[in-house]
Amino acid sequence: MSASRPASQPGRATIATVAEAAGVSIATVSRVMTGSSAVKPELAERVHEAATRLAYRPSRAARGLALGSMRNIGVILPDLTNAYFFDVVNEMHRGAAQCGYRMLVADSSGDPAEELDTAMDLLSQVDGLVLLSSRIPTAGLKQLARNPAPTVLINRVELGIDLPMIAVDNFTATMQLCSRLAQLGHRRAVYIGGSELAWQNRERWRAVQSSSAFGIEATQVTADGTVEGAYAVVQQALAHDPTVLICFNDLSAIGVLSALRDAGVRVPADVSVTGFDDIVLARHVVPRLTTVTTPRAELGRRGWELMQAMLDGGERPDSPPALEARVVVRDSTGPAR
Numbered sequence: 001m002s003a004s005r006p007a008s009q010p011g012r013a014t015i016a017t018v019a020e021a022a023g024v025s026i027a028t029v030s031r032v033m034t035g036s037s038a039v040k041p042e043l044a045e046r047v048h049e050a051a052t053r054l055a056y057r058p059s060r061a062a063r064g065l066a067l068g069s070m071r072n073i074g075v076i077l078p079d080l081t082n083a084y085f086f087d088v089v090n091e092m093h094r095g096a097a098q099c100g101y102r103m104l105v106a107d108s109s110g111d112p113a114e115e116l117d118t119a120m121d122l123l124s125q126v127d128g129l130v131l132l133s134s135r136i137p138t139a140g141l142k143q144l145a146r147n148p149a150p151t152v153l154i155n156r157v158e159l160g161i162d163l164p165m166i167a168v169d170n171f172t173a174t175m176q177l178c179s180r181l182a183q184l185g186h187r188r189a190v191y192i193g194g195s196e197l198a199w200q201n202r203e204r205w206r207a208v209q210s211s212s213a214f215g216i217e218a219t220q221v222t223a224d225g226t227v228e229g230a231y232a233v234v235q236q237a238l239a240h241d242p243t244v245l246i247c248f249n250d251l252s253a254i255g256v257l258s259a260l261r262d263a264g265v266r267v268p269a270d271v272s273v274t275g276f277d278d279i280v281l282a283r284h285v286v287p288r289l290t291t292v293t294t295p296r297a298e299l300g301r302r303g304w305e306l307m308q309a310m311l312d313g314g315e316r317p318d319s320p321p322a323l324e325a326r327v328v329v330r331d332s333t334g335p336a337r
Contacts, residue, residue: 013054021050073101074122077132078110083279091300110195116140123149128307135197150310154303156199164306165319170200173292173325174207177274180327182214185336186244189218190237192256194225194248201248208246223252230255243271243336250275250282253289268334278328287331294325
């Protein structure tokens with residue numbers, strides 16, 4: 001009695017059973033499944049008919065090896081819980097899907113060593129790698145730049161790194177925000193910082209320091225860019241008697257608003273608060289948050305265009321100019337007390 005698999009058991013067929021049912025070799029089935037034009041049409045039709053009848057689904061990994069492409073793009077970001085990253089990744093996913101790629105997303109928890117280890121692991125499973133708001137030291141970035149797989153930096157600009165990169169002009173936008181605050185009479189500011197490893201944090205703090213040109217004296221209190229992290233440092237920030245708290249991002253600002261409310265401090269009557277990024281919640285907290293709108297969807301689209309150019313042509317494209325962000329004034333800022 002034959003021990004072969006009955007054709008009535010869908011989903012368990014192998015390339016060998018398809019070859020047997022179609023009366024062809026395994027190599028022929030492989031060529032048909034990878035879209036090779038070297039197979040006679042009548043044989044290809046027999047293979048497709050057998051594969052359909054047996055509910056055969058070829059291994060994506062095996063198909064990728066045969067084609068020399070996994071059709072996967074790796075994306076590493078520092079915090080999956082941060083709503084800011086969704087629009088960026090979603091737009092990249094849209095472009096990747098249209099080109100027949102899927103995205104493998106990994107969270108590095110903002111740890112540079114973990115991010116580099118994850119990147120090196122992913123390189124064996126993907127055709128290209130996107131580093132979003134990367135914390136990897138420059139030496140690690142140079143190591144990735146020597147790898148043949150394309151790598152793109154989003155939300156970070158580093159001189160001397162042979163990688164295509166795209167970012168938002170954080171410095172100019174923060175300077176414009178500080179100019180608005182100076183016009184409201186603010187002279188004492190505390191910057192609630194994000195991770196010291198984040199390029200965006202360094203750019204925003206550099207701009208806040210430069211706002212001395214507007215007469216603003218600023219002090220930095222370090223947090224981590226999260227709601228809870230910012231909440232925890234508000235009392236430390238208030239010890240500097242600021243008239244405005246300039247927060248690294250909107251999540252930080254939401255934590256600050258919560259802490260000020262618990263402490264009985266009125267916003268903006270007693271102290272003004274600003275954020276950065278303009279996530280959805282920024283328009284729905286009370287008071288509504290003055291912030292900076294960043295073009296997240298465009299950032300994702302431009303990032304995918306850089307990746308696609310390397311996948312198609314194999315050469316590193318020139319990095320485009322930094323994208324413009326704009327200040328949005330809402331209810332959380334007012335005249336200095």
